[in-house]
Amino acid sequence: MSQDTPVWFVTGCSTGFGREIAKLVLSKGWRIAMTARRPESLADLVEGHEDRALALSLDLNDPATIDKAVADAEARFGHIDVLVNNAGYGYFSGIEEGEDAEIRRQFETNVFGLNALTLKVLPGMRARRKGHILNFSSIGGLIAYPALGYYNASKFAVEALSEALAKEAAPLGIRVTIVEPGGFRTDWAGRSVIESSIEIDDYAETAGAYRKGLKEGSGHQAGDPVRAAAAVVKITEVENPPLRLLLSAQAYERAMERVEELRKNFEDWKDLTLSTDFPEGE
Numbered sequence: 001m002s003q004d005t006p007v008w009f010v011t012g013c014s015t016g017f018g019r020e021i022a023k024l025v026l027s028k029g030w031r032i033a034m035t036a037r038r039p040e041s042l043a044d045l046v047e048g049h050e051d052r053a054l055a056l057s058l059d060l061n062d063p064a065t066i067d068k069a070v071a072d073a074e075a076r077f078g079h080i081d082v083l084v085n086n087a088g089y090g091y092f093s094g095i096e097e098g099e100d101a102e103i104r105r106q107f108e109t110n111v112f113g114l115n116a117l118t119l120k121v122l123p124g125m126r127a128r129r130k131g132h133i134l135n136f137s138s139i140g141g142l143i144a145y146p147a148l149g150y151y152n153a154s155k156f157a158v159e160a161l162s163e164a165l166a167k168e169a170a171p172l173g174i175r176v177t178i179v180e181p182g183g184f185r186t187d188w189a190g191r192s193v194i195e196s197s198i199e200i201d202d203y204a205e206t207a208g209a210y211r212k213g214l215k216e217g218s219g220h221q222a223g224d225p226v227r228a229a230a231a232v233v234k235i236t237e238v239e240n241p242p243l244r245l246l247l248s249a250q251a252y253e254r255a256m257e258r259v260e261e262l263r264k265n266f267e268d269w270k271d272l273t274l275s276t277d278f279p280e281g282e
Helices: 016-027 039-046 063-079 100-128 149-172 200-219 227-235 249-268 268-275
Strands: 008-009 032-036 052-058 081-087 133-135 174-181 243-249
Touching: 008 016, 016 032, 016 039, 016 227, 032 039, 032 063, 039 052, 039 249, 052 063, 063 100, 081 100, 100 133, 100 149, 100 174, 133 149, 149 174, 149 249, 174 227, 174 249, 227 243, 243 249
Parallel strands: 008 032, 008 081, 032 052, 081 133, 133 174, 174 243
Antiparallel strands: none
């Protein structure tokens, strides 16, 4: 095995996008550090690839496991070329229905944990003047939906952190891509989701209906995780990867609707917006 083959570090590999990305990376003969809260769940992926696959324990809410996972990966492979921040989860709750502990845990995992891991990997990428960071957001990082406000807020935060880092790190040879999936057949809206125990009748037709629809649609989404993994891997092989990568027709359509909605909003209120500057010459 050539030591020139890229080294990937992928979080959340027990299921969904993380698992499919890990499988594809291995099929290409590349090296990978795969993480999960229960690394034994990755044994089948490591089997037969022991020389270039490493299963690591990682809990984004536990800084010690972040430190150890990155240190173990760098000790084994020497460096990390591609970081995929995939681990995270959804929280179904209307805004007024939110539970403080769960809201904070959502942000600890989806935002602060992702950022803490990125900060551990960046020094090595800076030293080598090379690297690609792929942060999983969501179409819900561009658009907020009923029953998903806290999840959306965490993903809006990922978008902002990623966009700023992309501008800061580009001169250092480090690329950043924000991955924005629509609905995919993963466990996100099924086994992996957390729901608020509070349901307020006044929100039954908004947050309540959307919660129900998400759960009923789980397993029937149009998005294929295998094809998504192929798209994610592909952009690491191009010279100028995008800052944002939408995944699925649904994500593309909703994002374009959002762009038009914003344009119309800004144009409709343009005169009032422009009226807030000092008059010219003052």
